[in-house]
Amino acid sequence: MSLLDFMRSFAESSWSIGLHESRYGYPLVESVHVWALCLFFGLAVIFDLRLLGWTMKTVPVSDLARRLMPWTAAGFVLMVISGSLLFSAIPLRSYQNIFFRVKMVMLALAGMNVWIFHSNVYRRVAAWDRDSAPPMAARIAGALSLVLWVCIIFSGRMIAYNWFDCDHQPQPAIINYLTSCVPTESEY
Amino acid sequence: MSLLYYFQWFEQSAIGDTIRNSMWLFPFIEAFHLVGLGVTAGAVLVVDLRLLGFGLRDHPISQLAKDAQPWLLGSLTMMFASGIPLFISEATKCYYSFAFWVKMTSLFLVLVFTFTIRRRVTMMDELEAVSKGKITAFVSLALWFGVAWGGRWIGFS
Numbered sequence: 001m002s003l004l005d006f007m008r009s010f011a012e013s014s015w016s017i018g019l020h021e022s023r024y025g026y027p028l029v030e031s032v033h034v035w036a037l038c039l040f041f042g043l044a045v046i047f048d049l050r051l052l053g054w055t056m057k058t059v060p061v062s063d064l065a066r067r068l069m070p071w072t073a074a075g076f077v078l079m080v081i082s083g084s085l086l087f088s089a090i091p092l093r094s095y096q097n098i099f100f101r102v103k104m105v106m107l108a109l110a111g112m113n114v115w116i117f118h119s120n121v122y123r124r125v126a127a128w129d130r131d132s133a134p135p136m137a138a139r140i141a142g143a144l145s146l147v148l149w150v151c152i153i154f155s156g157r158m159i160a161y162n163w164f165d166c167d168h169q170p171q172p173a174i175i176n177y178l179t180s181c182v183p184t185e186s187e188y
Numbered sequence: 189m190s191l192l193y194y195f196q197w198f199e200q201s202a203i204g205d206t207i208r209n210s211m212w213l214f215p216f217i218e219a220f221h222l223v224g225l226g227v228t229a230g231a232v233l234v235v236d237l238r239l240l241g242f243g244l245r246d247h248p249i250s251q252l253a254k255d256a257q258p259w260l261l262g263s264l265t266m267m268f269a270s271g272i273p274l275f276i277s278e279a280t281k282c283y284y285s286f287a288f289w290v291k292m293t294s295l296f297l298v299l300v301f302t303f304t305i306r307r308r309v310t311m312m313d314e315l316e317a318v319s320k321g322k323i324t325a326f327v328s329l330a331l332w333f334g335v336a337w338g339g340r341w342i343g344f345s
Binding site: 027030031034035037038039041042043044045046049055056057058059063064067068071150153154156157158160161163 | 211212215216218219222223225226227228229230231232233234237242243244245246247251252255256258259333336337340341344
């Protein structure tokens with residue numbers, strides 16, 4: 001069974017249809033996704049701006065990391081849970097949505113950025129903890145994080161307005177290729 | 189002239205027309221609005237968490253509030269610059285939307301609260317700020333919650 005077949009049958013499950021068509025369930029999950037975004041993205045922005053040396057210059061970077069991380073992590077967990085629920089309500093269309101795919105790629109890049117930051121420059125944080133302008137590697141990590149998360153928010157918002165929907169043919173061949181869309185089969 | 193008349197007039201303006209006739213303008217302004225919301229949330233939360241006794245507990249409230257202030261003002265500007273065109277493009281729908289009025293009421297209250305009482309509390313000396321901090325942060329967060337909730341639900345009505 002291919003991933004596409006799986007998404008197709010998932011889309012026909014009673015869970016998926018039920019959540020998609022629910023009067024309050026779906027909007028509620030979407031609202032939770034936005035609140036979680038405020039918690040996660042808002043505090044991540046503060047941390048990234050500190051890495052750039054643009055705010056909270058008197059607060060040591062490790063203090064920000066230690067004190068804000070639990071809240072950021074809680075926001076992230078909420079985002080993943082609510083996001084997965086949103087996906088489960090519209091699995092096939094999301095799977096074939098170019099903006100969803102772009103968002104997933106950028107999420108992976110943002111994750112890599114965090115991993116590189118923590119396994120390199122952040123290990124030596126004691127040496128630059130109180131610097132109002134952290135070292136170049138830390139500033140780059142902060143800037144990359146900001147850019148990636150802004151792109152993630154943009155592509156996330158665009159998922160709902162997909163102009164390249166598989167059901168709306170003709171689309172450019174490159175789009176159909178990138179979205180695993182096979183137009184002749186699209187009768188769902 | 190009733191309020192509805194003005195709302196309809198907004199909607200029929202050139203800005204309203206341009207946004208409605210464009211396929212991508214509304215979504216893009218919306219995404220911009222969301223980014224602004226996130227930054228506003230960060231600038232508010234970093235202070236409100238501290239007022240509640242969480243977050244950056246080892247640092248003076250007044251310093252955190254001062255550092256967060258330019259980002260709060262900048263992101264609020266971004267929210268208005270994107271929110272107003274969004275409103276103009278669908279003003280009549282907003283007029284009849286309960287969520288819209290919840291949002292506007294909360295927004296008005298939270299702005300007044302933020303730039304009067306909350307501002308004064310964050311500038312008090314530490315001991316006094318701590319004693320009044322919890323209720324201040326609670327009111328601020330509750331009102332912002334109303335703003336975000338109302339905003340998201342405009343789209344569902």
